[in-house]
């Protein structure tokens with residue numbers, strides 16, 4: 128494996144140029160070299176950093192694009208995004224932990240969506256109950272008006 132000093136990524140030996148940044152300043156990768164792991168949003172980067180440290184993997188967290196403004200056309204990229212770098216020797220383990228964390232975050236998100244469904248179902252029930260209530264009210268009003276009319280007629284001796 129070769130190491131690109133410019134963008135700090137590892138690439139295959141047969142590459143003469145870095146596939147990421149096209150730099151030709153490549154050298155053999157060392158176990159201690161910090162190589163690019165991934166970009167993550169602020170929250171995920173924090174979680175991932177903690178997880179890596181728990182597992183004895185050191186990591187460097189840097190602002191995405193070294194603080195340069197992110198491309199405006201890319202809505203996936205937030206200005207607060209971070210880039211994570213881990214020692215080359217820990218890269219496979221770090222990727223495994225990252226995948227596990229993303230699965231966990233995905234699982235955390237799923238129940239929230241179910242909770243969002245609950246009020247919607249409740250609203251439908253409430254709407255149905257109030258519609259029935261309204262109809263009953265109208266029926267009662269008609270009966271009451273009828274009864275009142277009849278009462279009035281008999282009071283006046285017209286019944």
Ligand SMILES: [Zn+2]
Nearest residue numbers: 131134145148
């Ligand atoms: Zn590069």
